[in-house]
Each structure stands twice: as C-alpha cells, then as structure tokens.
Amino acid sequence: xxTRFIHLSDHRLFSGALVLAFLVALALPGQTLSAQETxxxxxxxxxxxxxxxIQQNCQICxxxxxxxxxxxxxxxxxxxxxxxxxxxxxxxxxxxxHYDTGNGxxxxxxxxxxxxxxxxxxxxxxxxxxxxxxxxxxPEPMVWRDELMWQxxxxxxxxxxxxxxxxxxxxxxxxxTWWRPIVPTNLTTERWIRAMEVRPSIPGRQVVHHANPKxxxxxxxGEYQPLGNLSEYAMGKIGEIVPSxxxxxxxxDDKIEWDTHYxxxxxxAPGDQIELGIWFYPxxxxxxxxxxxxxxxxxxxxxxxxxxxxxxxxxxxxxxxVRMDSFQPHGHVHLHGMSIRAIxxxxxxxxxxxxxxxxxxxxxxxxxxxxxxxMLPTGTVLVMTGWYENSAxxxxxxxxxxxxxxxxxxxxxxxxxIAVTHLDEEGYERITAEREAKSKVTSDxxxxxx
Ligand code: HEC
Numbered sequence: 201x202x203t204r205f206i207h208l209s210d211h212r213l214f215s216g217a218l219v220l221a222f223l224v225a226l227a228l229p230g231q232t233l234s235a236q237e238t239x240x241x242x243x244x245x246x247x248x249x250x251x252x253x254i255q256q257n258c259q260i261c262x263x264x265x266x267x268x269x270x271x272x273x274x275x276x277x278x279x280x281x282x283x284x285x286x287x288x289x290x291x292x293x294x295x296x297x298h299y300d301t302g303n304g305x306x307x308x309x310x311x312x313x314x315x316x317x318x319x320x321x322x323x324x325x326x327x328x329x330x331x332x333x334x335x336x337x338x339p340e341p342m343v344w345r346d347e348l349m350w351q352x353x354x355x356x357x358x359x360x361x362x363x364x365x366x367x368x369x370x371x372x373x374x375x376x377t378w379w380r381p382i383v384p385t386n387l388t389t390e391r392w393i394r395a396m397e398v399r400p401s402i403p404g405r406q407v408v409h410h411a412n413p414k415x416x417x418x419x420x421x422g423e424y425q426p427l428g429n430l431s432e433y434a435m436g437k438i439g440e441i442v443p444s445x446x447x448x449x450x451x452x453d454d455k456i457e458w459d460t461h462y463x464x465x466x467x468x469a470p471g472d473q474i475e476l477g478i479w480f481y482p483x484x485x486x487x488x489x490x491x492x493x494x495x496x497x498x499x500x501x502x503x504x505x506x507x508x509x510x511x512x513x514x515x516x517x518x519x520x521x522v523r524m525d526s527f528q529p530h531g532h533v534h535l536h537g538m539s540i541r542a543i544x545x546x547x548x549x550x551x552x553x554x555x556x557x558x559x560x561x562x563x564x565x566x567x568x569x570x571x572x573x574x575m576l577p578t579g580t581v582l583v584m585t586g587w588y589e590n591s592a593x594x595x596x597x598x599x600x601x602x603x604x605x606x607x608x609x610x611x612x613x614x615x616x617x618i619a620v621t622h623l624d625e626e627g628y629e630r631i632t633a634e635r636e637a638k639s640k641v642t643s644d645x646x647x648x649x650x
Contacts, residue, residue: 244325245333246275253318254278255342257295263344273341279330286326289319296562304539304553307569309441350397350477352441359397359477361387363413365458367471370407376463382416385454392447392487395479396440398433401472408433409461411474416455424455428494431476432528432565432617440493441567443525446621447487450478489627491525493619496584502612504534504590504603512614514584521628523621524574527553528565531614533596534588534603535560540616545579560596565617571635577628586614 244250254262254272262272272278278285288294292301297312314322325331350359366381400408411433416424430448431440442448460474481487498514529538539554552574553566568574576582592599603612623631 243331243333244321244328245331245337246278246325247333247335247339248337249321249333250278250325251275252339253314253321255339257312257314257318259342260344261295275332279332282326282330286323289314289322292319293557296559297564298555298557298559298562299564299566300554300556303556304551305568305572305574307572309567309569350399352395352397352477352479356395356479360480361391361478363456363476363478365411365460365472365474367473368460368462370462370469370472371464372466372468374464376409376461379460379462380458382455382457385450385452385456387450387452387454389483390449390451391483392481392485393430393450393478394442394447394481396431396442397477398431399475399477400433401469401474407462407465407469407472408474409463411458411460413476414457414459415450416457417451418453426457428492429617430456431493433474440526440565440619442491442619443523443570443573443621445487446489446491446525447481447485448491450480489621489623491619491621493526493617495530495615496582496618497615498538498584498586502534502588502603502605502614504588504612506590506600506602507592508590509536510534510588510612512586512588514616516582516584517580518576518620518622519578521578521623521625522576523623523631524552524568524576525619525621526565526567526573526617528563528617529555529558529586529614530563530617531558531560531586531588532612533560533594534590534612535614536587536589536594538584538586538614538616540618541583541585542574542576543581543583545577550574565619567619571638575628575632575635578625582618584616588612588614 258272261268262270264271264273270277270281272281272285285294292313295312295314299308299311299313301313353359363383363385365379366383368379368381370377398411398413400411413430415427415430417427419425456476458474462472496514496516498512500512502510502512504510527540529535531538535558537554537556537558540552542550542552544550553568555566590597590599590601590603597603605611605613
C-alpha cells in the first residue's frame with residue numbers, strides 16, 4: 201500500500217453535537233457547593249451531594265436540545281451513565297476543558313474544571329452503587345435560557361456594536377470553503393474595545409469551522425494593512441475579555457477582513473452571517489496600555505506516519521516588556537498537546553501554560569487571572585512546543601494514514617493564539633510592584649488571623 205493522504209469529507213468529526221459549546225462558558229458557575237465538603241465517612245447521595253455538581257457543571261450541555269448526546273436532568277439518567285461519568289470526570293475529560301491541572305499557571309477566568317472534591321464526590325457515589333438519597337435534599341432545578349445569546353451578555357449586557365459578515369450560502373454538500381469578505385466597521389468615532397465575541401448564526405454554527413475577524417487599518421499612504429486578529433471563533437470558544445488596564449482601538453475607517461472556514465454538513469445554510477459583537481469603554485476613555493491578540497506560529501515539518509508522533513516548536517521575543525493575558529493552542533485532529541515556556545533574561549525558565557489532552561472539537565482561550573498573568577521583561581524568549589500523535593487511540597484520525605502540514609480540516613497545523621498587553625519599562629515595574637504589595641497584604645492578613 202502506498203502513501204495515502206485523506207481528502208476529507210467526514211465533517212461529522214467536528215460536528216453538530218459539539219457545536220453549541222460556546223454558549224456555555226459563562227453559564228458554568230464556579231466551584232463546589234458547601235454541601236459536598238464531604239466528610240469521607242458520610243454516605244454520598246445523589247440528591248444531596250451529586251445533583252448540585254451535575255446541575256451546575258453538566259446540565260448546560262447535558263439536557264434535551266443542547267449539545268451533548270445524553271441528558272443528565274433526572275436521577276435515573278445520571279445513574280444509567282454512572283460508569284462513564286466516573287471515568288470521564290476522573291480523567292478530567294468532562295467538562296470538556298483541556299487545561300493541565302498541576303502544570304503552569306492554574307488561576308484562570310471562566311475555569312470549567314471540577315475541583316478535586318467534586319471529582320471525589322462523584323467517584324465515591326458511583327463506587328457506593330449510586331444511592332439516590334433523601335428526595336427532600338434535592339436542589340431546586342436550574343432554569344435555562346435557550347435563546348441565542350451572547351455569552352458575555354450576562355456580565356456586560358448586550359454588545360454596544362455588531363459587525364456582520366456579508367451573507368454566504370453554505371451548500372449541503374461539497375468541499376471546505378473559505379469566505380473572506382471585507383466589511384466596514386460602521387463606526388462614527390474612535391472607540392476603545394473592552395470585550396469582543398464572535399457568534400455564528402443558528403443553524404450556521406454547525407457549518408462554521410472557524411471565523412476570525414482581522415483588523416485592517418490605513419497606513420500613511422492610505423493602503424489598508426493587517427493589524428492582527430480582533431478575536432477568534434472556533435467551536436467551544438468564548439469571546440475575548442480585555443483586562444481593565446488595557447484596550448484595543450477601533451477607528452471609523454478601519455475595516456474588518458473575515459477569515460471564515462465553512463464546511464458543508466448535509467443541509468443548506470442559506471445567507472449565513474457571522475457576527476462580531478463588541479463592548480466598548482465609555483467615550484473619552486484613554487487606556488494606559490494597548491493589547492492585541494495574535495497568532496504565534498510553530499515552525500517545521502509535521503510528518504506523521506501511521507502510528508507515529510511528531511513535534512514542532514516556535515520562538516518569539518518582544519523588544520519591550522509585555523504581560524501575557526491569554527493562551528489558546530490551535531491545531532487539528534493530531535495535535536495532542538502544546539506548552540508555552542518563558543526563558544527569562546537571567547536564564548531562568550518557567551512553564552507558563554500547558555494543554556496536554558488537546559481536543560480539536562473544543563477550543564478554549566485560557567485567560568489568566570488578573571494577578572497571575574505572566575509578566576515578561578524585555579529580552580524574554582517565548583518557547584512554544586506542540587506535539588502530535590497519529591495513534592489508534594485517537595478517535596478523530598485514521599491512524600493507518602499519513603498526514604502532513606496543511607490548512608484543510610484533515611491536515612495538521614498548529615499555532616498559539618496569545619493576547620499580549622504591551623508595556624513600557626515603567627508600567628512593567630509598577631504592575632510588578634503592585635502585585636508584590638498585594639500578595640504581601642494577603643499573606644499578612646493570613647498571619648494576622650491565625
Ligand atoms: C460544554 C458542554 C458539556 C459540558 C459542560 C459537559 N459535557 Fe459531557 N459531553 C458533551 C458532549 C458534546 C459529549 C459527546 C461528545 C464527546 O464525547 O465529546 C459529551 C459526552 C459525555 C459523556 C460520554 C463520553 C463517553 O465517550 O463515554 C459523559 C459520561 C459526559 N459527557 C459526562 C459529563 C459530566 C459528568 C459533565 C459535568 C461534570 C459533563 N459531561 C459536562 C458536552 C458537555
């Protein structure tokens with residue numbers, strides 16, 4: 201048998217079931233309920249201990265007409281899937297948030313991960329034979345909003361401004377299509393951006409593989425030049441939140457060049473339009489620093505034999521101090537993991553962030569907590585490492601085939617999306633000093649209260 205490269209039409213890989221994921225991020229609340237600060241000896245019951253975890257972390261997707269194939273609304277449904285639930289949560293595969301626990305910065309905004317206690321509670325309940333418990337302990341059912349909403353709406357209200365792609369007819373059948381309309385901003389004055397989110401239509405979202413609005417700005421000669429991406433949408437990703445001391449500028453005569461990748465899914469999606477929702481700072485606001493989100497490529501060949509592995513790296517160095525606000529690995533079905541590491545000017549190294557079980561169906565931008573985002577002094581070298589696997593364990597690939605770098609869904613490629621706030625030396629010193637002062641205050645507090 202000679203070398204075969206797949207030409208793919210099996211879009212079901214990425215498909216429908218998963219696509220609503222981006223709706224959930226803000227609706228997933230934080231951590232544990234006090235109810236399951238489990239005394240290990242106590243019997244764990246569904247109604248008292250497990251139902252609150254399932255309600256708050258799973259039902260957003262695991263309910264009728266949402267993205268997951270099975271509903272976890274009733275005790276009997278959850279009991280039926282108990283073994284698989286135990287397996288998925290113990291391996292941290294569900295909720296689908298593929299960020300390494302224990303490697304790199306752990307403090308993230310919108311973190312979907314279960315706490316250790318929550319995982320232990322579920323495991324203990326399954327091991328105990330899934331007891332239901334006292335019905336009086338059952339928490340009130342959650343109330344779900346089903347309409348198409350912006351994920352950041354709950355926090356910020358509806359967006360101040362919406363920029364749409366030109367309509368595009370996505371056919372039922374055919375090959376991957378790229379649609380790159382250039383559209384005006386329709387702004388009348390300059391504004392500073394505070395948050396952004398890309399939202400595909402319904403049912404268009406099922407056929408959108410990715411959609412990236414790029415910012416184009418006129419240079420001195422009046423020619424439009426690309427200034428990087430404003431945001432990036434791919435299945436499962438939430439919008440961009442800009443930290444409160446930074447902002448991105450949008451000018452009235454800027455243009456947005458959409459880079460969208462559609463693939464037919466067996467139904468017509470006529471006149472599809474993707475939207476960019478923008479929340480602005482108030483008029484007259486002047487930010488101290490600017491932020492941008494940019495793609496940082498990993499270089500080199502990716503050549504995957506049947507059953508094989510591969511690795512690539514990318515390097516970057518800024519000529520001024522920066523604060524790294526978010527990290528998102530991007531690859532296709534063979535990317536297994538990616539890490540980013542800083543080599544500081546004094547030679548010290550630090551692992552900043554790492555995603556080992558990358559899953560091409562779920563795209564998350566991991567946004568660091570305000571006080572934990574890495575501060576990189578001038579001269580720091582960023583090292584990005586991606587590793588790839590073409591193994592029989594990977595349900596998304598045919599491991600009998602050869603794969604190589606390319607831009608189709610089945611080819612492999614990878615890069616890191618990183619949002620960076622550009623500082624000057626003074627800003628760097630100040631923010632670092634503020635953080636030190638803050639952490640000193642909290643540790644003093646702790647000493648005082650002992
Ligand atoms: C963001 C949406 C989302 C959330 C939140 C979510 N799931 Fe899922 N889950 C899915 C989807 C979609 C699938 C089916 C596709 C897949 O396997 O990824 C799935 C599949 C599963 C499966 C079957 C996997 C298998 O192959 O056996 C289990 C079990 C599961 N989820 C449990 C949970 C539990 C428990 C939680 C909460 C702690 C949870 N999920 C939270 C979307 C979600």
